[in-house]
Amino acid sequence: MKEMRTLWVLDRFKGVFGKFGVDYPVMRRILQIKLTMDGRRVPTIIGKARNKDQADGGKVNGTEKNQFFSSLWLYLIFGAFSSMFVGLGDNFIFQMSLIFGIFMFMIMTSLISDFSSVLLDIRDRNILSTKPVNRRTIAMAKMLHICFYMFFLTGAIAIVPLGVGLVRHGIGFFLLFVAELILMDLLIVVITALIYLAVLKFFDGEKLKDFINYVQIGLTIVIALGYQLLIRLFDFVDLQQAVFQPKWWEFVIVPVWFGAPFETLLHGDNSIPYLLFSLLALCVPILTFLLYIKLMPSLERNLQKLADPGSRKKEGAGKWLKSISHLLGSSPQEEVFFRFAWTMMGNEREFKLKVYPSIGFSLIFPFIFLFTSGRERGLSGLPGTKLHLFIYFCALLVPNVILMLKYSRSYKAAWIYRVLPIGDRVPVYRGTLMAAVVRLILPLYAVEAVVFAILFGGRIVPDLIVAGLAILAYSVLSFAYLSKALPFSERLETAQQGEGMRMIPLMLLLGGFALVHYAATLVSFGVYVYAALLLAANWVLWQKAFSAKLP
Amino acid sequence: MISNNSSNSNNSPVITLRDLRMRFSDRYVLNGIDLDVNPGQIIGYIGPNGAGKSTTVKIMLGLVEGYTGEVRVFGESPSDGGVDYKKRIGYVPEVAEVYDTLTAREYLTFIGELYGLKPADAESKARRLLEMFGLKDVFDVRIATFSKGMKQKVLIISSLLHNPDILFLDEPLSGLDANSVMVVKEILALLAAQGKTIFYSSHIMDVVEKISDRIILLDGGRIVADGSFEELKGQSQEGSLEQIFNQLTGFNEHQEIAEQFVAIVQEV
Numbered sequence: 001m002k003e004m005r006t007l008w009v010l011d012r013f014k015g016v017f018g019k020f021g022v023d024y025p026v027m028r029r030i031l032q033i034k035l036t037m038d039g040r041r042v043p044t045i046i047g048k049a050r051n052k053d054q055a056d057g058g059k060v061n062g063t064e065k066n067q068f069f070s071s072l073w074l075y076l077i078f079g080a081f082s083s084m085f086v087g088l089g090d091n092f093i094f095q096m097s098l099i100f101g102i103f104m105f106m107i108m109t110s111l112i113s114d115f116s117s118v119l120l121d122i123r124d125r126n127i128l129s130t131k132p133v134n135r136r137t138i139a140m141a142k143m144l145h146i147c148f149y150m151f152f153l154t155g156a157i158a159i160v161p162l163g164v165g166l167v168r169h170g171i172g173f174f175l176l177f178v179a180e181l182i183l184m185d186l187l188i189v190v191i192t193a194l195i196y197l198a199v200l201k202f203f204d205g206e207k208l209k210d211f212i213n214y215v216q217i218g219l220t221i222v223i224a225l226g227y228q229l230l231i232r233l234f235d236f237v238d239l240q241q242a243v244f245q246p247k248w249w250e251f252v253i254v255p256v257w258f259g260a261p262f263e264t265l266l267h268g269d270n271s272i273p274y275l276l277f278s279l280l281a282l283c284v285p286i287l288t289f290l291l292y293i294k295l296m297p298s299l300e301r302n303l304q305k306l307a308d309p310g311s312r313k314k315e316g317a318g319k320w321l322k323s324i325s326h327l328l329g330s331s332p333q334e335e336v337f338f339r340f341a342w343t344m345m346g347n348e349r350e351f352k353l354k355v356y357p358s359i360g361f362s363l364i365f366p367f368i369f370l371f372t373s374g375r376e377r378g379l380s381g382l383p384g385t386k387l388h389l390f391i392y393f394c395a396l397l398v399p400n401v402i403l404m405l406k407y408s409r410s411y412k413a414a415w416i417y418r419v420l421p422i423g424d425r426v427p428v429y430r431g432t433l434m435a436a437v438v439r440l441i442l443p444l445y446a447v448e449a450v451v452f453a454i455l456f457g458g459r460i461v462p463d464l465i466v467a468g469l470a471i472l473a474y475s476v477l478s479f480a481y482l483s484k485a486l487p488f489s490e491r492l493e494t495a496q497q498g499e500g501m502r503m504i505p506l507m508l509l510l511g512g513f514a515l516v517h518y519a520a521t522l523v524s525f526g527v528y529v530y531a532a533l534l535l536a537a538n539w540v541l542w543q544k545a546f547s548a549k550l551p
Numbered sequence: 552m553i554s555n556n557s558s559n560s561n562n563s564p565v566i567t568l569r570d571l572r573m574r575f576s577d578r579y580v581l582n583g584i585d586l587d588v589n590p591g592q593i594i595g596y597i598g599p600n601g602a603g604k605s606t607t608v609k610i611m612l613g614l615v616e617g618y619t620g621e622v623r624v625f626g627e628s629p630s631d632g633g634v635d636y637k638k639r640i641g642y643v644p645e646v647a648e649v650y651d652t653l654t655a656r657e658y659l660t661f662i663g664e665l666y667g668l669k670p671a672d673a674e675s676k677a678r679r680l681l682e683m684f685g686l687k688d689v690f691d692v693r694i695a696t697f698s699k700g701m702k703q704k705v706l707i708i709s710s711l712l713h714n715p716d717i718l719f720l721d722e723p724l725s726g727l728d729a730n731s732v733m734v735v736k737e738i739l740a741l742l743a744a745q746g747k748t749i750f751y752s753s754h755i756m757d758v759v760e761k762i763s764d765r766i767i768l769l770d771g772g773r774i775v776a777d778g779s780f781e782e783l784k785g786q787s788q789e790g791s792l793e794q795i796f797n798q799l800t801g802f803n804e805h806q807e808i809a810e811q812f813v814a815i816v817q818e819v
Contacts, residue, residue, distance in 0.1 A: 029661065033653065033657070033661050036652075036653065123648045126646075127650065129612075130637065130642045132634045133665055134632075
């Protein structure tokens, strides 16, 4: 086990922790263990090979690398892009609110999707709580564990904007920026934890877990919408001329709080709203943090509910499910896996945790694009345009859903695949994918399509059908490209790394589908020809794609 | 109801439960447990699935809250928020949660330190104890690769590193081979002889019958029998603990159920 530099930094603040009733040496040890374990989240196969080395007397370490760090470059690039808002001008309230809006969005979504499992870990309870360690220490260790990642996440995303700020606006700006980033991180962690606490307090068992999933969807939608609102706060056309006129409802838009201190402190603008915003930016994170410390033990206690068995689900969906699977499946085995995947998707916590946020995005994305580009014309200007092709954006969740299909918390249960007399894996794959399409992808698309049909008029119905077919084909292609692993058979921890890269070709493919569709609309009857082609493609793909070896 | 506390030790009880009740949503899991446990006893804590055995232990460890009644472990109550009494408790849970990406050395040292041992002491003790269990070679191997029995040995060691005064063992022998079982049983007897209290939950009645000084049978959240094996036998006219168990929990249709079960199996 390595001595970590991070912990060394933490040692400087030893006394502070003592004041909060935290047993520092113990907390430090817990943190060290946690970070060591994170460093070992490697694919199971590699993990085994490495263990063999160890058994042969080889020294461990050296190769230990936290997968998390290899994904940071993505945030770095994102930060670099957003740094242009910093450099653009002197209209701080606008620029910095936007920057903080982007950062909060990125960091909070990452926190919710990747670190909920840290916040909601109940394994800790059995191992740590049975030892003479007080709750506050455990909770603080957990908090710092998350903060550790937040630090690097924020660092990666903010380093370029910070540099730009330092060069462009000087040291004062830089320092203020850093201070506010810390406050922002604090706020994000605390808010997330408090939301979970509130949920845990009022609900229990399975219902609670479902609720967390819904909160995730809701939150992603709200954040995406809030982001739109933020842009609308200002006259987007001319940055330098943009005038900020505070209204009461802007007090609820958190990024604006963080934008205001730049005006007050650096521009000396002491108008009341700015002062109030600045005050909020300073006080709310600190106050909520104090509240959090007070409530931490309660969160830990309520986590127990996650382990309790929930009330049993009523029988009833079974019959209905059986008839769908019978309708769609072409062999008994396919039907079995259709039903298996269907129920697993509904019950597998990890799957929901990872997938539901992307459902939120997919729901909202087409509309965001629609409204940003159709703004001048207004809603009534939509019919007659080709903007309905934005509906393809809702297929952005397809790769994510399909990718997650192969992971499970109880991945070890996949031994049944080897024991059972399953000769051919094609029905397994096809049944699983079909379940994903019918349960998640198509309903989402249908909702989206109905709204689009209302907005654009009945004229686009053929287009919507074509898009539906395209998404269907896209699902198979994504599956063939991504998965080829037995459903729910791999450990989720392996999912973090490198998958982002694999998504890019699929995003391009989706763009390709949309482009071809666009081209087809330019030719008379083109859409119908395209529809026929897609039908044929679907026919072939659903037959062949599961057995064919694709790169 | 058989109620006969066999132990007349002069020592004051290490565990006292008074009218302990616990409700999960709409169902009472514990319906008023009264219990005094003195040092130096091996207590066989048995009962059907869902009788409330694990819940009792979890309450004493402070893992489950919301109970009513009085709980005292070394005179401390878990709900007071103090954690020092846990220094004197060792726990082997039924569902073995371990940080299995750690090596045995790392895990055991960590647990030892949580119990307040010095790192070097914890490590050397862990190493020597593992050696006793014949696991010297895997000291630096990740627990994830361990077999069930090996994992169980690690758990047992982790519960003993700090030389606790009370041991809560939930199916501690599961996964162990016959030789290791003998070793562990002997260890328990020796520990009890030194005045340690061992709370032993298991479904394997033969073992409970052999090693326990006192047997407590729980059913439906109540204690339905409490006494030494001899006493239970005397009062229920049955030969083995298994039969006593069946009788007291009102279960006598095992033959019928088995027959019906096999009939269903043969349907295909």
